[in-house]
Amino acid sequence: MRTNNTRRPRFRKSTIGLRCFRAAATAILVGITFAPAAQSADAPDTAEGMRLFLQKANCQACHGWAGDGRKMDNQMPDGSNLRETTLDRAAVILTIKCGRPGRSMPAFDKLAYSDGRCYGMKEAEAKKLGLFDPPATLQPREIETLADFLFAKVIGKGAMDRAKCIDYWGSATDVCRDLK
Numbered sequence: 247m248r249t250n251n252t253r254r255p256r257f258r259k260s261t262i263g264l265r266c267f268r269a270a271a272t273a274i275l276v277g278i279t280f281a282p283a284a285q286s287a288d289a290p291d292t293a294e295g296m297r298l299f300l301q302k303a304n305c306q307a308c309h310g311w312a313g314d315g316r317k318m319d320n321q322m323p324d325g326s327n328l329r330e331t332t333l334d335r336a337a338v339i340l341t342i343k344c345g346r347p348g349r350s351m352p353a354f355d356k357l358a359y360s361d362g363r364c365y366g367m368k369e370a371e372a373k374k375l376g377l378f379d380p381p382a383t384l385q386p387r388e389i390e391t392l393a394d395f396l397f398a399k400v401i402g403k404g405a406m407d408r409a410k411c412i413d414y415w416g417s418a419t420d421v422c423r424d425l426k
């Protein structure tokens with residue numbers, strides 16, 4: 247039996263949940279809009295690296311979709327501006343594998359703190375400093391692919407502008423329209 251008593255709380259609940267819903271809807275939209283563009287980017291490896299950056303490893307949650315530190319998730323730590331990093335390829339790979347204990351950058355290699363391969367630390371020591379859980383763990387090959395993508399499209403490429411945005415996504419997506 248449907249009465250006003252059962253309807254009203256339902257309505258109120260959805261109002262309270264509106265902010266969560268909007269965040270989720272944005273995330274879904276980003277996924278739907280950008281997934282095909284990521285697949286059609288130039289080199290297959292770049293497309294795969296982009297997919298890892300945006301989706302599987304969700305680097306964009308803290309570093310932003312452009313890697314410029316304008317994070318996608320307000321509740322995540324502030325990731326640095328990767329477009330301006332001075333790290334070389336080996337250092338980027340080390341940072342992704344090992345993360346930065348105590349500095350909110352997660353370790354994406356699941357063996358990172360198993361045997362001292364990262365900064366000579368084991369798990370207990372890294373956890374004491376503070377270890378952020380990664381959104382997903384990555385295989386060494388995926389981390390190489392991710393580094394290829396970063397050096398092709400993000401690192402040293404300057405601030406994101408409209409032309410770079412169109413090149414990045416493979417088409418003039420909505421996010422590019424707000425850029426100069």
Ligand code: HEC
Nearest residue numbers: 303304305308323324325326331332338341346349350351
């Ligand atoms: C939970 C948030 C978070 C996620 C997810 C994250 N990062 Fe980070 N990242 C950070 C923070 C915070 C720093 C700055 C650490 C510091 O202060 O030393 C950082 C630093 C880095 C650096 C070092 C930059 C420099 O110049 O020193 C690289 C490279 C990097 N992240 C790449 C990535 C990649 C690639 C991914 C996805 C595989 C990723 N990050 C996912 C938070 C995050």
